[in-house]
Amino acid sequence: MATATVQQRDIQERIRRGDLTGLNFAGLVRLSFERKSKKKANQQRPSFYMTGEDINKRETQEERCRNYVEAHGGRYVYTYDEPDTSAWKRKRVVNPDGTVSWEVIRPRFDEMIKCMQRIREGIAEALRDGSTIDHETAWLIAKHITPGSGALHELAMTGEITPEIGTQLEIAYELLPELADSWIAALDGYCFRRRDKGAVPGWPETS
Numbered sequence: 631m632a633t634a635t636v637q638q639r640d641i642q643e644r645i646r647r648g649d650l651t652g653l654n655f656a657g658l659v660r661l662s663f664e665r666k667s668k669k670k671a672n673q674q675r676p677s678f679y680m681t682g683e684d685i686n687k688r689e690t691q692e693e694r695c696r697n698y699v700e701a702h703g704g705r706y707v708y709t710y711d712e713p714d715t716s717a718w719k720r721k722r723v724v725n726p727d728g729t730v731s732w733e734v735i736r737p738r739f740d741e742m743i744k745c746m747q748r749i750r751e752g753i754a755e756a757l758r759d760g761s762t763i764d765h766e767t768a769w770l771i772a773k774h775i776t777p778g779s780g781a782l783h784e785l786a787m788t789g790e791i792t793p794e795i796g797t798q799l800e801i802a803y804e805l806l807p808e809l810a811d812s813w814i815a816a817l818d819g820y821c822f823r824r825r826d827k828g829a830v831p832g833w834p835e836t837s
Contacts (some may be wrong), residue, residue, distance in 0.1 A: 650704030657695030705808035712738035762820045771817045782801040788831030
């Protein structure tokens, strides 16, 4: 536990210095800003000016995230879209010392952190036990690398492993080399070793 804490501090210090070498990063882009409803006419507007780029240029936001990470030696592995959320939507937080602060509500960001952590833990558990990843970890990986159709999409939606899964995983190895040795290899092993290839009752996407 102490070793892990030291490693985490080392990584944090490297990130502060701008050294992202060997680290994987996902970006969070906002698709739009919430518009103020008539019922919230007295709600304070943001103090900054919102440009068309802030609202519409998803590709520009993603490109900037990717360029920054790669320019500093890191690997950009995924983009999370956070639609219709507002940087001025906050919740009141009472700190341990009794002071009050306001925390920005970022539902997709929170989901992103939990998802990445769950995948990392799922792969680590499988490596430690000498087994394949569990259903939930397989689902999380599949839903993040699926092109939106085909065998990976079917796996993400129902848990069914169709004969075409091998072809799509081969493509994923080529298109996502930064995930080849971790996420994709883990999912590949899961699909190959799972005996029952049919849809899984209670699969996370359908539960």
